[in-house]
Amino acid sequence: MAERDDWDGHWNRYAAAASRNPAQRMRQARIAELLGAEPSARILDLGSGQGDLLARLGRSIPADALAGFELSASGVAESRRKIPGARFVVADLFHPPLELAEFEGWATRAVCSEVLEHVDDPVAFLRAARPYLAADARLIVTVPGGPMSAFDRHIGHRRHFTRESIAAVLRAAGFLPERVERAGFPFFNLYRAMVIARGESLAEDVETGRGGFTAGLAGAAMAGFQFLFRFNCDDSPGGWQIVAVARKE
Numbered sequence: 001m002a003e004r005d006d007w008d009g010h011w012n013r014y015a016a017a018a019s020r021n022p023a024q025r026m027r028q029a030r031i032a033e034l035l036g037a038e039p040s041a042r043i044l045d046l047g048s049g050q051g052d053l054l055a056r057l058g059r060s061i062p063a064d065a066l067a068g069f070e071l072s073a074s075g076v077a078e079s080r081r082k083i084p085g086a087r088f089v090v091a092d093l094f095h096p097p098l099e100l101a102e103f104e105g106w107a108t109r110a111v112c113s114e115v116l117e118h119v120d121d122p123v124a125f126l127r128a129a130r131p132y133l134a135a136d137a138r139l140i141v142t143v144p145g146g147p148m149s150a151f152d153r154h155i156g157h158r159r160h161f162t163r164e165s166i167a168a169v170l171r172a173a174g175f176l177p178e179r180v181e182r183a184g185f186p187f188f189n190l191y192r193a194m195v196i197a198r199g200e201s202l203a204e205d206v207e208t209g210r211g212g213f214t215a216g217l218a219g220a221a222m223a224g225f226q227f228l229f230r231f232n233c234d235d236s237p238g239g240w241q242i243v244a245v246a247r248k249e
Contacts, residue, residue: 022225023192027241035111043066044067044107047071064085089103109138114144123169123172134248140243140245144242145242163242166242177244177246185240187229
């Protein structure tokens with residue numbers, strides 16, 4: 001099994017597949033919608049991965065208003081290639097490098113997408129991020145809800161969340177939740193059910209190079225989910241994708 005926190009290894013294995021993942025595209029579309037079009041916004045991506053979210057936002061937002069903090073050096077290198085004008089820093093928020101000093105109070109909007117499930121203490125992580133957000137800044141968080149699969153555990157998920165548990169994390173970290181959605185019903189749930197059903201076989205396929213994240217799911221099926229996700233509910237009692245918007249207090 002891969003090391004849970006080997007983020008360079010993670011992006012080396014999953015980068016191409018993650019870019020094509022319809023679930024990731026679904027989250028990015030919702031985040032872009034929630035961010036809106038504020039000309040003066042400065043957006044910080046906490047755990048920016050390989051830069052796909054900021055590359056999408058960069059279609060309508062100046063690159064110099066975009067920044068990302070990421071543990072993976074390979075992810076930062078790929079992000080810089082995709083968005084040359086944005087700023088990306090290899091950074092552990094619990095041991096911040098000197099480069100982060102210039103970002104104190106910088107972000108008027110921040111995103112933390114599919115990160116908190118990977119950290120041992122999500123409250124401490126968000127508290128460590130607070131200095132880089134301006135007063136009254138908005139934070140958008142996405143985390144997985146619903147059952148955890150063997151593949152989720154393989155890639156380092158410590159926990160999945162509920163509407164109530166993510167709101168409690170945000171409050172404890174000094175953020176006021178303004179809305180918490182349970183998105184993705186019904187088609188994202190169906191997609192997740194397929195991942196859960198694949199379980200350990202999916203993790204094995206990844207490690208042996210037999211197909212990446214979407215191993216066992218035909219390309220046509222993935223394209224079909226991309227289409228069907230347009231009809232997901234943004235908020236419903238059964239949604240397995242948790243999306244929260246909070247304000248820095």
